Amino acid sequence: MKIKWSGKRTLIAAALLVGVLWLYAMGSEQRRGDDDGGADTTSSTTQCRVEATVDGLNVRSAPELDPNNIVGEMNLSDQADAEKTQENGFRKLAEGRWVSVEFIETVEGRDCG
Structure with a gap:
């Protein structure tokens, strides 16, 4: 043909x-x-970055405990860029992505104010 x-x-x-x-x-x-977890790995050292201190940390769509708002999961030592915003004991990673501050630590040298 x-x-x-x-x-x-x-x-x-x-x-x-x-x-x-x-x-x-x-x-x-x-x-x-x-x-x-989809975070931007090219951020500067001034960008807030957090690390999960537990395995199976729920990432939620809103800063509230609700079994219907789980949108992802972080494992022990997983890192993700975050925002300085905190609400109801949760830190905002990105739009529609929140984690409990009880189960994360700020990565050394990063500003999470």
Whole structure:
């Protein structure tokens, strides 16, 4: 079967190739962040960073104890970037991601104010 490569078909093929390459690059970035619960590993040393002091620390969607708001888990010694925001005994890691301050420690040299 011979395909006649018109300008339109060439443009569509090029757009598909660019799209596939873009998706591959985005997936590579996501895989790099997966080792620490999705936190950004390229942050500066002034960024707040915390470490789990227990295995199976629940990451919650809101700063409250509710069995329906668990969105993830950190294992013993897992680290994640965090914000300085604390509420109801929870520290905010990112939008929709909170952990209990009772089971985390600030990583040495990081400012969690």
